[in-house]
Amino acid sequence: MSQQKATDAPATDQAKAATVQPSLATAMAATSKPTESLESVKEYQEKRRKAEGKHHWNDEKRHGFHLFLLVSPLLLFSILFSYYPLFGWVYAFYDYQPPIPLSESKFVGWQWFTMLWSNPTQLRAIGQVLLNTFGISGLGIITSFFPVMFAIALNEIRSKWFRNLIQTLTTLPNFISWVLVYAIAFALFSSTGMVNSVLQNLGWIHKPIHFLDSGSHVWLKMWAWSTWKGLGWGAILYLASLTGIDPELYEAAQVDGANRWQQIIHITVPQLLPTYFVLLMLSVSNFLNNGMDQYFVFQNAFTQEHIQVLDLYVYNIGMGQNSLSLATAISMLKSVVSVILLWAVNTASKKIRGVSIV
Amino acid sequence: MSVASVSPAAATQVKTAATVQTRRKSKKNRGGAPLHPEDPQQRIRQHSHGENVYNVFNIIFFALFTFLCFYPFYYLIINSISNNAMSAAGQINWWPSGIHWDNYGKVFQLDGLGESALISLGRTVIGTALTVLASAYLGFMFTQQKMWHRQFWYRFVIITMYFNAGLIPAFICMRNLHLTNTFWVYVLPAVVQPFNIILVKTFIESIPSSLQEAAEVDGAGELTIFGKIILPMCQPILATVAIFSAVGQWNSFQDTLIYITDSRLYSLQYVLYRYLNQASSLANQVKASAGSTLNVASLATQQTPTSIRMTIAVIVVLPILFVYPFFQRYFVKGMFLGAVKG
Numbered sequence: 001m002s003q004q005k006a007t008d009a010p011a012t013d014q015a016k017a018a019t020v021q022p023s024l025a026t027a028m029a030a031t032s033k034p035t036e037s038l039e040s041v042k043e044y045q046e047k048r049r050k051a052e053g054k055h056h057w058n059d060e061k062r063h064g065f066h067l068f069l070l071v072s073p074l075l076l077f078s079i080l081f082s083y084y085p086l087f088g089w090v091y092a093f094y095d096y097q098p099p100i101p102l103s104e105s106k107f108v109g110w111q112w113f114t115m116l117w118s119n120p121t122q123l124r125a126i127g128q129v130l131l132n133t134f135g136i137s138g139l140g141i142i143t144s145f146f147p148v149m150f151a152i153a154l155n156e157i158r159s160k161w162f163r164n165l166i167q168t169l170t171t172l173p174n175f176i177s178w179v180l181v182y183a184i185a186f187a188l189f190s191s192t193g194m195v196n197s198v199l200q201n202l203g204w205i206h207k208p209i210h211f212l213d214s215g216s217h218v219w220l221k222m223w224a225w226s227t228w229k230g231l232g233w234g235a236i237l238y239l240a241s242l243t244g245i246d247p248e249l250y251e252a253a254q255v256d257g258a259n260r261w262q263q264i265i266h267i268t269v270p271q272l273l274p275t276y277f278v279l280l281m282l283s284v285s286n287f288l289n290n291g292m293d294q295y296f297v298f299q300n301a302f303t304q305e306h307i308q309v310l311d312l313y314v315y316n317i318g319m320g321q322n323s324l325s326l327a328t329a330i331s332m333l334k335s336v337v338s339v340i341l342l343w344a345v346n347t348a349s350k351k352i353r354g355v356s357i358v
Numbered sequence: 359m360s361v362a363s364v365s366p367a368a369a370t371q372v373k374t375a376a377t378v379q380t381r382r383k384s385k386k387n388r389g390g391a392p393l394h395p396e397d398p399q400q401r402i403r404q405h406s407h408g409e410n411v412y413n414v415f416n417i418i419f420f421a422l423f424t425f426l427c428f429y430p431f432y433y434l435i436i437n438s439i440s441n442n443a444m445s446a447a448g449q450i451n452w453w454p455s456g457i458h459w460d461n462y463g464k465v466f467q468l469d470g471l472g473e474s475a476l477i478s479l480g481r482t483v484i485g486t487a488l489t490v491l492a493s494a495y496l497g498f499m500f501t502q503q504k505m506w507h508r509q510f511w512y513r514f515v516i517i518t519m520y521f522n523a524g525l526i527p528a529f530i531c532m533r534n535l536h537l538t539n540t541f542w543v544y545v546l547p548a549v550v551q552p553f554n555i556i557l558v559k560t561f562i563e564s565i566p567s568s569l570q571e572a573a574e575v576d577g578a579g580e581l582t583i584f585g586k587i588i589l590p591m592c593q594p595i596l597a598t599v600a601i602f603s604a605v606g607q608w609n610s611f612q613d614t615l616i617y618i619t620d621s622r623l624y625s626l627q628y629v630l631y632r633y634l635n636q637a638s639s640l641a642n643q644v645k646a647s648a649g650s651t652l653n654v655a656s657l658a659t660q661q662t663p664t665s666i667r668m669t670i671a672v673i674v675v676l677p678i679l680f681v682y683p684f685f686q687r688y689f690v691k692g693m694f695l696g697a698v699k700g
Binding site for chain 1: 419529608
């Protein structure tokens with residue numbers, strides 16, 4: 001924003017100068033007497049040109065504003081759906097009970113925020129939620145190099161049609177909704193699902209295994225579903241960067257006697273690192289934003305304790321238990337921390353690699 | 359790439375090195391590509407034993423993972439068209455058996471399924487059209503240097519990508535705007551998408567500006583230039599925007615959950631979610647309605663909770679399955695463009 005102002009200032013100065021000059025010139029032209037016809041024609045022409053210049057400038061300004069007016073209805077959308085909700089943060093400072101309007105609600109200041117850590121029950125709940133958020137996000141970040149490996153390994157497959165087939169089929173899950181993932185999970189892993197009935201028919205188990213309705217290994221299961229959904233798609237970006245690597249690098253390495261493994265380690269991986277770094281930084285900045293859909297659909301009485309990430313928790317207490325003010329307070333903290341994280345990560349990225357990621 | 363693209367005979371990697379070598383040679387010659395017997399790459403590949411083992415493992419891994427990604431869809435589809443009793447007993451795992459299409463006819467008799475399909479279709483079409491137009495328009499307008507405080511307004515829109523008021527404030531805002539429980543809550547918030555605007559703007563900046571200048575000389579205004587020149591030229595990028603937006607609209611679930619309580623406005627995804635949780639009562643509902651109208655319902659085609667769940671899931675996923683393979687390149691392009699934005 002400050003840059004914007006700095007660049008604007010000289011522009012307006014120039015504009016002012018431009019307005020001053022022609023008006024002076026026209027004034028002078030008007031006072032000077034026409035002595036000869038030729039001169040008067042010249043003067044007249046100059047006068048006209050100056051006047052036109054002035055007129056043109058006005059036109060330009062009006063035109064620029066006109067362009068802005070043409071865009072403004074759409075800017076309104078941005079204001080209504082992105083900026084206006086920020087106003088909703090004031091609800092965090094009131095004791096807001098839905099049917100009663102905000103104006104009649106009691107102002108409570110920071111009470112909801114202090115309640116988060118002063119009340120032991122609340123503290124334990126929020127602690128567990130944070131633990132889940134960190135656990136699930138952490139698993140994602142620890143395994144964030146999987147798509148890189150996937151891309152490198154896929155690139156080693158020599159048959160083009162086979163590569164394309166793999167790419168098409170493994171990216172497909174990325175484009176279905178989490179509800180549908182849950183429908184699949186239900187069809188395959190519920191107690192009457194395909195896996196359980198196959199295992200029982202084989203006589204390997206006698207009681208169905210509770211894949212979906214048990215509280216054990218929830219983080220790991222959630223990680224597995226996200227990986228199933230996102231691995232193929234995550235690899236696409238790296239596959240694209242792989243095609244950009246200069247073949248001469250490999251040829252040179254082969255001349256030096258490097259085998260395929262050495263080529264991967266010394267050529268492919270270093271070429272993919274910048275992309276990986278940017279994506280890693282972005283996922284760090286999204287540490288608190290797990291999204292809600294996945295955890296909402298897999299949530300049930302058994303899994304709830306370990307599945308409630310911040311986004312889901314906000315929904316559960318806000319829409320489920322109707323404590324909108326507390327939910328707003330948590331949302332607000334989360335948003336602020338997220339923006340700070342993004343800023344920190346961006347600064348770190350600038351320091352380490354000299355590249356801004358946003 | 360060079361490593362991977364040398365051999366066209368990759369499917370035969372399980373065979374002995376000698377066979378692979380001869381096949382490669384013959385294929386290469388037929389293809390007219392120059393053959394270099396001294397190519398170090400070929401020599402290494404031909405002799406390295408560990409590499410063959412690696413290749414076999416690589417192929418097995420990818421075959422398995424690809425199977426895992428594809429099989430669930432196949433499983434849903436074969437179960438939705440197979441004999442319902444066998445399906446409920448978990449006997450349909452590999453091949454459909456007792457194929458019939460009754461399930462599809464019957465689930466549309468369920469309360470609200472047809473309506474929600476229309477809602478989902480409507481929001482996909484209208485939402486996509488609006489966001490494509492808005493992205494193209496704003497993307498173009500933000501390239502117009504003359505606009506009053508162009509940089510400021512551009513940043514004003516783009517910066518909304520990086521913050522988020524949160525779920526509850528958004529809900530309160532929608533309620534204050536009287537958008538909850540209306541169809542418009544599905545499409546209006548998605549109209550101005552900063553990311554799409556960046557995509558289009560970057561694309562337009564790659565078009566030579568002399569085109570617009572020439573049109574201006576001919577007396578065309580910005581709107582004419584946008585409609586006659588820019589919009590047609592932007593088609594590739596707009597296709598990408600459209601396809602992402604359409605998938606997003608079709609898959610969207612959370613907005614119904616939060617903003618909608620009126621069951622006539624439920625999206626298909628939400629209905630699927632509800633049905634997953636209460637399929638047994640719905641099977642009874644179908645049985646009851648079928649009993650009153652048809653009287654004859656053989657056991658094989660009688661709806662079970664399993665059959666209903668799977669059928670609705672297939673209805674929800676089919677559009678994606680159909681659209682995806684044909685538009686894959688747009689998806690990939692969108693992803694790639696998104697990565698190099700800036």
